[in-house]
Amino acid sequence: xxxxxxxxxxxxxxxxxxxxxxxxxxxxxxxxxxxxxxxxxxxxxxxxxxxxxxxxxxxxxxxxxxxxxxxxxxxxxxxxxxxxxxxxxxxxxxxxxxxxxxxxxxxxxxxxxxxxx
Amino acid sequence: xxxxxxxxxxxxxxxxxxxxxxxxxxxxxxxxxxxxxxxxxxxxxxxxxxxxxxxxxxxxxxxxxxxxxxxxxxxxxxxxxxxxxxxxxxxxxxxxxxxxxxxxxxxxxx
Numbered sequence: 001x002x003x004x005x006x007x008x009x010x011x012x013x014x015x016x017x018x019x020x021x022x023x024x025x026x027x028x029x030x031x032x033x034x035x036x037x038x039x040x041x042x043x044x045x046x047x048x049x050x051x052x053x054x055x056x057x058x059x060x061x062x063x064x065x066x067x068x069x070x071x072x073x074x075x076x077x078x079x080x081x082x083x084x085x086x087x088x089x090x091x092x093x094x095x096x097x098x099x100x101x102x103x104x105x106x107x108x109x110x111x112x113x114x115x116x117x
Numbered sequence: 118x119x120x121x122x123x124x125x126x127x128x129x130x131x132x133x134x135x136x137x138x139x140x141x142x143x144x145x146x147x148x149x150x151x152x153x154x155x156x157x158x159x160x161x162x163x164x165x166x167x168x169x170x171x172x173x174x175x176x177x178x179x180x181x182x183x184x185x186x187x188x189x190x191x192x193x194x195x196x197x198x199x200x201x202x203x204x205x206x207x208x209x210x211x212x213x214x215x216x217x218x219x220x221x222x223x224x225x226x227x
Contacts, residue, residue: 037218103151103165104208107162
């Protein structure tokens with residue numbers, strides 16, 4: 001069964017840090033590009049970050065550049081998102097997604113990040 | 118990285134067809150055939166329904182179809198059914214491994 005499962009969300013104060021994880025199974029993780037996408041409460045989807053299958057290339061939305069870092073451990077089939085200098089506007093449900101045919105073809109259920117004092 | 122433009126809502130009666138537009142620029146929708154569409158029911162994860170402008174993943178009903186003309190992509194749902202009531206998002210590659218989503222369209226089945 002092809003799936004990705006996110007974890008690591010929680011409540012953090014502005015300026016704080018959090019590390020999200022995404023466990024992949026049922027497909028060739030080391031052969032797949034991966035994404036993080038977020039959705040603020042009651043709002044639409046926002047692409048956050050991308051990483052190539054071998055970790056050779058990373059890209060970020062302008063809104064998170066310099067604060068969020070995507071990484072992966074192909075030996076553990078795990079994707080990460082290190083979140084630093086968090087702002088209230090980073091409050092959202094964070095989805096991990098697999099890339100397929102230049103689309104987001106497998107999605108997790110998301111992990112909620114709340115930035116609040 | 119400006120969001121693609123979608124209508125806030127569209128509606129139709131069961132059996133009718135509805136079309137959702139997605140307007141971008143020559144730097145995203147108009148520049149690549151990497152346009153995809155996602156269906157999202159309340160409190161559920163998004164689901165891919167169209168990729169490469171007009172391709173359906175296995176298991177997606179053929180009443181869902183996609184197209185593109187210039188900087189505007191479209192999703193058409195033919196033979197509208199009650200279970201099609203959901204939010205729909207377009208997405209386009211925007212160069213250099215970056216992506217941009219539309220603001221989303223709520224489809225209501227009357």
